[in-house]
Amino acid sequence: MNDRTSALDSVVFGVDIQSGDIRGDSPSYALVVLDTRDTESDEVRIERDVVSFRKLRRLIERDEPAIVATDNMYELAADKDDLVRFLRWLPHETRLVQVTGSERPEPLSRVASRHGVPYGKEPMKEAEAAARLALANVGYEVAAFENTTTVKVSRGRSTGKGGWSQDRYTRRIHGSVKKQARKVEAALDEANLDFERDVTEKYGGYSQALFTVEARPQDIPVSTHRSGDTRVEIERERRDGIEFEPLVKRRDRVIVGIDPGTTTAVAVVGFDGRVLDVHSTRTADTAAVIEWIIERGRPSLVAADVQPMPETVEKFRRSFDAAGWAPPSDIPVDEKLHRTRDIDYENDHERDALAAALFAFDDHEDQFERISRKVPADVDREEVIARVLVREESVEAVLREMNDDGDDTSDEPDETAHEEPELTPEEREIRDLKSRVNRLESHVEDLSETIEEKDEIIDEYKDELSEARREERREARERREINRLERENGRLERKVESLESENEELTEKLDRLKSLWKLDHSNFADVNTNGILTSDSEWEVAERKSEANESGGNLVPVKIVEQFTNGALDETVEQYGIAAGDVVYLRDASGAGRTTAERLADFDPRVVLRAGNLSEVADEVLFEAEIPVAPADGVAIQEIDELAVARESDVAAAIADWEDRAEERQKEQQKEMVDQIISEHRAENRR
Incomplete structure (x- = not known):
């Protein structure tokens, strides 16, 4: 068990509900304060008061007690969520302790009687009992945070x-x-x-x-x-929920495996072969490692994985006054891996420490079973095993010694005891104490030398640590800069890919425009006539070629729109563009409405060549906008791949024909308008 019997020098609050309820409006509490600070004797300064919940919280904030003790944690909180909020509010160094147990608390009267603490049914007496029990490290800390x-x-x-x-x-x-x-x-x-x-x-x-x-x-x-x-x-x-941690943890007898070196690793194994904990460190000194081991048990067997046992492991063994174990020869790595295959560990040092402790347990397992069979049920089995290991005595001798220690000694000496050849318990204790003193004195000398060596090593490590930190900070800055440059490089690469794609599109468009320019400045007779869309005979084609040669053969580019819709217009504008004065060819002129016709009129083309008939609405819009519209049958349109050209003379003839038709159409409209006016005038005269 832990030798510590009371809390550290500090303030302990004992709390019990005086009247009301925490779920109500105005609960009051009996408060007992035990102050063990600045006391030269064993006396404890006690203060008693009845306070409201609000004042209790103010006192906790002001004094920051080490422990707030109660027999029921739900006297301070309405429910679990409220309890979590209360624990979050507590000062960092203050713990909430339930002295009556964990999930299933006992009556406070029973706990107080078991530990010899005065108890009364009054709230102030119960608060004092809770405070004194917590001061004696009785109870469980209520924890909700990692x-x-x-x-x-x-x-x-x-x-x-x-x-x-x-x-x-x-x-x-x-x-x-x-x-x-x-x-x-x-x-x-x-x-x-x-x-x-x-x-x-x-x-x-x-x-x-x-x-x-x-x-x-x-x-x-x-x-x-x-x-x-x-x-x-x-x-x-x-x-995940509310947990309870005992103020004092039972420290059972354990087997400790140690792997010394720059990184010290320690493994703790119980007498039943269970791995209790494993730990490795590069910074902790011997005292810190010993403290870590003591918190997890009382070492009875200290083991190493090599032969002979290293001096560092031997020092640990002497510190605990424990038995030692080392293998007949160094344990091979494959056997270590096999023995620790079902256990999680962080590094090879922890693996070696685990292997040492587990192989030591394997070597003593039969001995532990034999001892257990001889030990009565009412005797601590682990204590007997530990004494047999350390003192190398028989089980019977250990049992006799434990029985003698447990018997009440009388004032009169036992005359028969002097006649026995064995030493009395007092003489054996003196012998053991002398032996222990000699070992401790030797150990103190070793520790003094070790301290001097460690001080020198610590100074070296401090210098190395400072240098390592500087190097780590420099590397961290470099890594951050590299990450920044990589992100910037990725951004630029994505931008380059986007620009290259855009450049390819512009190059294709430029090629198309160059082809149009070449066609616009070439002779129609040089163009391959296999793609003529008209039904002219070869004689007519030859005649047109001749006329083109005589007239100089001027050509104009034609912008083809597959269908008279907004989508087809967008596609042509995207690929070739439509500007004022262009010749536009509607491969399918049907289906257009007012909006589409108005949009085409906004481009102000020179002439619109159509295949098929326009809708009445579209025809009216283009006519009002004075956009010439002519059938494509009267114009020889030559298509090469996605490009098209027409003879200037054909285009001019189509425009002239439209102008004649437009003049007649205007006259017809004027005539209809005059007839309508006359009709309306006559109708008014009849009235």
């Missing part, structure tokens, strides 16, 4: 809804968050704390940075605050 803390750096004010300087304002806030996040990261690095960082990058910097730190809030060199554009929030990570 030893992991979240540090959140975020914006301290909103970026707003906009404005002429909105971008600059937003960039400044995000830059401030990034700057504050770097300060927090530097503080955590300086404190040598393990943490993970998750940032949300925004315009100008960060909108949020989240640090998950393996430490309690009081161990983190950062506090919750809000300053200008940023704020820092600290919150402990919550557990």
Whole structure:
């Protein structure tokens, strides 16, 4: 068991409900304060009072007691959620302790009687009993949070809804968050704390940075605050539910395997072969490792994985006054891997420590079973095994010694005891104490030498650590710069791909425009006549070629629109463009409405050649816009791939024909208008 019998020098609050209920409006509490600070004797300063819940919280905030003890935690909280909020509110160094047990608490009277603490039914007596029990390390700490803390750096004010300087304002806030996040990261690095960082990058910097730190809030060199554009929030990570941790943990007899070196690894195994814990460290000294082991059990057997046992492992063995074990020869790596195959460990050092402890257990397993069969049910089996291992005595001798220690000794000496050849218990104890003193004196000398060596090593390590930290910070800066350059390189590569794609499209368009230009400045007779869309005979084609040669053969480009719709117009504009004075050929002129016709008229083409008939609405719109419209049958249109040309003379003839038809159409419209006026005049005269 733990030798510690009372809480550290501190203040303990004992609390019990006096009247009312926490679920009501105004509960009152009986409060007993036990103050063990600054006392030269064993006396404890006691204060008693009846306080409201609000005053109780103020006193807890002011005094920051080590323990707030109660017989029922739900006297301080209405439900589980309220209890979690109360635990979050408690000062960092204050623990809530339920002295009556964990999930199934016992009556306070029974617990107090078992530990010899005065008890009374009055609330003040119950509060005092709870405080004294907690002071004696009786009870369970109520815990709802892990030893992991979240540090959140975020914006301290909103970026707003906009404005002429909105971008600059937003960039400044995000830059401030990034700057504050770097300060927090530097503080955590300086404190040598393990943490993970998750940032949300925004315009100008960060909108949020989240640090998950393996430490309690009081161990983190950062506090919750809000300053200008940023704020820092600290919150402990919550557990899945409410858990209970005993104030004093039973320390059973254990087997300890140790792998010394630059990295020291320790494994703890129970007498039943269960692996209880494993740990490795490069920074902790011998005292810290011993403290870690003591927190997990009382070592009875210290094991190594090599032969002979290293001096460092031997020092640990002497520190615990435990038996030692080493294999006949160094344990091969494949056997270590096989023996530890079902156990999780972090590195090879932990594997070696585990292998040492487990092989030591395997070597003594039969002995443990033999001892267990001889030990009565009412005797501590592990204590007997430990004494047999350390003292190398028989089970019977150990049992006799334990029975003698448990018997009440009388004032009169036992005359028959002097006649026995065996030593009396007192003489055996003296012998053991002398032997232990000699071992401890030798151990003290060894430790003194070790301390001097460690001091020198520590100084060297400090220098190396400082240099390593500088190197790590430099590498971190380089990594951040590399990441930034990689992101920038990726952005530029994506931009290059986009520009190359755009350049290919423009090149294709330029090629098409060059082809049009060449056709516009070439002779129609040079064009291959296999693609003529008219039904002219070869004689007519030859005649047209002759006329073209005589007239100089001027050609004009023709912009083809597959169908008289907005979509087809968009496609032609995208590929070739339609400008004022262009010749437009509608391969299918049917189906257009007013909107499509008005859009074509807005381009102001020189002439529109159509295949098929226009709708009445489209024909009316183009006529009113004075856009010539002529059938495509009267114009020889030559198509080469996606390009087309027509003879200038044919186009001019089509326009002249339209003008004649337009003049007649206008005359007809005027005549109809005059007839309508006369009809209307006659109708009015009849009235």
